[in-house]
Amino acid sequence: MKVLILGSKGMLGSDLMNVFAEYEPVGVDKDEVDITDESALRGMLERVEPTVVINATGYTNVDQAETKEGFEMATKINGLAVGVLAELCEKRGITLVHFSTDYVFDGRKKGDYKETDDAAPINRYGESKFIGEQLLQQKSMKFYLVRTSWLFGKHGGNFVGKMLELAGKGEILRVVNDQIGKPTWTMDLAESVLNLLIEARPFGIYHIVNEDAVSWYDFAHEIFEMTGVAAEVVPIGSEEARRAARRPRNSVLASAKFPLLRSHKEALQNYLSTL
Numbered sequence: 399m400k401v402l403i404l405g406s407k408g409m410l411g412s413d414l415m416n417v418f419a420e421y422e423p424v425g426v427d428k429d430e431v432d433i434t435d436e437s438a439l440r441g442m443l444e445r446v447e448p449t450v451v452i453n454a455t456g457y458t459n460v461d462q463a464e465t466k467e468g469f470e471m472a473t474k475i476n477g478l479a480v481g482v483l484a485e486l487c488e489k490r491g492i493t494l495v496h497f498s499t500d501y502v503f504d505g506r507k508k509g510d511y512k513e514t515d516d517a518a519p520i521n522r523y524g525e526s527k528f529i530g531e532q533l534l535q536q537k538s539m540k541f542y543l544v545r546t547s548w549l550f551g552k553h554g555g556n557f558v559g560k561m562l563e564l565a566g567k568g569e570i571l572r573v574v575n576d577q578i579g580k581p582t583w584t585m586d587l588a589e590s591v592l593n594l595l596i597e598a599r600p601f602g603i604y605h606i607v608n609e610d611a612v613s614w615y616d617f618a619h620e621i622f623e624m625t626g627v628a629a630e631v632v633p634i635g636s637e638e639a640r641r642a643a644r645r646p647r648n649s650v651l652a653s654a655k656f657p658l659l660r661s662h663k664e665a666l667q668n669y670l671s672t673l
């Protein structure tokens with residue numbers, strides 16, 4: 399496997415670089431290759447000649463994506479560029495791994511979202527990711543479209559870090575209790591991606607998440623229980639949180655095609671022990 403990782407300095411990209419280390423992956427980020435620049439992408443593929451490209455880039459600011467400029471950027475990075483990349487990879491017979499999100503679903507389903515469920519995003523970030531999903535599937539055959547959710551990891555801003563930071567300042571934490579999902583450690587996800595490739599599973603859509611759904615509020619409690627950090631956590635509803643972007647109430651992804659990952663609690667414990 400000759401692996402090229404795009405977005406290699408991001409939260410997920412950094413752990414992909416760690417997990418794929420034995421394959422000596424080439425990692426590039428925005429400073430070297432802007433994914434929206436087709437000729438830069440083409441040049442990189444010609445230089446590296448990868449057999450696998452893992453696209454861990456993304457415009458990930460969900461609230462910022464609600465603004466006009468934000469949505470334009472998100473559409474370019476999460477949407478249109480994915481189509482271009484898919485076409486370039488397809489022409490060269492390269493396998494493409496791409497990541498999408500629970501936020502492509504509207505959250506109104508009773509029960510977990512399967513790989514086959516219809517997407518219907520309710521915010522701009524979700525829309526931009528859905529454009530990417532559609533273009534990927536139109537332009538290539540050799541793809542793994544990996545939907546995941548609520549990522550936490552060492553190399554990027556995330557909910558776990560935010561909670562600990564705010565608690566450290568002695569702030570009262572107001573956390574939503576009416577959105578549920580599956581928090582997922584970037585290391586566990588990266589290892590699963592390696593297994594997908596090694597096991598040469600059929601191409602297509604996969605949901606890969608740590609197990610056991612929780613609300614953000616319950617997740618906050620788990621973080622403080624495990625770290626022993628004292629914090630006052632107050633449950634609030636989504637309306638009260640007044641975020642620019644609406645979030646799906648039910649963000650729970652079911653993994654029907656891939657062996658279930660361990661519980662997010664175990665993953666969280668493991669993650670905290672590495673800090």
Ligand SMILES: NC(=O)c1ccc[n+]([C@@H]2O[C@H](COP(=O)([O-])OP(=O)(O)OC[C@H]3O[C@@H](n4cnc5c(N)ncnc54)[C@H](OP(=O)(O)O)[C@@H]3O)[C@@H](O)[C@H]2O)c1
Pocket residue numbers: 404405406407408409410411427428431432433434453454455456457458475497498499500527546547548549550553554555
């Ligand atoms: N975080 C989550 O909870 C979550 C949940 C579900 C799915 N995902 C998906 O998982 C993937 C990785 O997410 P993440 O949380 O690791 O994101 P991240 O930490 O924000 O990393 C994204 C990386 O992409 C880079 N990037 C941004 N624009 C680029 C461009 N035009 N060209 C090249 N690189 C660019 C970023 O560089 P800069 O930092 O310099 O901009 C950053 O290094 C994304 O596709 C995301 O949509 C994330």
